[in-house]
Amino acid sequence: MDSGLIGGIVGGVVSIILCGFVSSKISHKSNDGQLKFGIIISSLFWLCLAIVLICLYALVFTDINYDRDLFPIIGLIIGFGLGAVYSFGEAYKVCGSFDIDSISFHTPWTGSKSEKWSDLESAKFNSTANWYTLTFNSGAKIRLSALLTGHGLVLDHVKSLGYTVK
Numbered sequence: 001m002d003s004g005l006i007g008g009i010v011g012g013v014v015s016i017i018l019c020g021f022v023s024s025k026i027s028h029k030s031n032d033g034q035l036k037f038g039i040i041i042s043s044l045f046w047l048c049l050a051i052v053l054i055c056l057y058a059l060v061f062t063d064i065n066y067d068r069d070l071f072p073i074i075g076l077i078i079g080f081g082l083g084a085v086y087s088f089g090e091a092y093k094v095c096g097s098f099d100i101d102s103i104s105f106h107t108p109w110t111g112s113k114s115e116k117w118s119d120l121e122s123a124k125f126n127s128t129a130n131w132y133t134l135t136f137n138s139g140a141k142i143r144l145s146a147l148l149t150g151h152g153l154v155l156d157h158v159k160s161l162g163y164t165v166k
Contacts, residue, residue, distance in 0.1 A: 030150030035096035035105065038149050042091040048084035052077055096142075098154055103134070105142045113140050123158045123165045132165065134158070 055077045058064060064073070089108040096105035104114040119137040126133060126143075132155065134142045144151045155165055 030153050033098045033150070033153070035098065035144065035148050035150045035154070037091050037094060037145070037147060040147060041087055045084055045087035045091050048080045048087060051080040052084060055080070090145075094148075096144075098150075098157065100157070103142060103154065105144075110143075113142055115140055115142065117157070117161060120158065120161065120163065123155070123163050125165055 055073050059070075059073050059077070064070070093108040094106065096103065098104070100117075102114060102116045104112070106112040115134075115136040115138065121135045121137055122133075124133050124135075125131075129143075130146045132144045132146070132151065134144065134154075136142075144154060158165065
């Protein structure tokens with residue numbers, strides 16, 4: 001077997017275990033019904049940003065072999081730059097709150113949504129994306145990541161309303 005394939009499999013397994021561990025630790029932690037990402041996603045932003053800055057530094061201030069190294073470094077800058085933008089949006093722009101009557105949630109990707117629990121139609125778990133989708137009568141969908149602080153409290157409330165999370 002190729003060592004790159006083995007490394008990819010090991011990395012995938014480690015990330016699944018890490019995400020499951022983090023999710024279980026933060027699922028029931030929330031201040032007054034607040035929903036937000038914690039240090040994991042903000043750390044991902046800072047890591048991606050640091051890699052972009054290191055690559056830019058190498059590109060501008062060091063003697064690299066432009067024939068051989070230019071496109072890989074540009075690829076790293078673009079890839080980690082996109083990762084930095086996405087993780088910044090998740091870490092610092094995604095927020096929400098919930099109480100016994102309603103839930104409000106905002107993301108830079110889908111905007112703001114505010115729905116009453118009495119209008120909830122279904123709650124489903126997407127194991128591929130690792131999020132819970134709450135669908136309401138209005139057609140609005142609120143997706144709560146399993147890495148979102150307080151998501152477990154929302155699920156407990158949904159279950160107390162008589163819904164099963166599929």
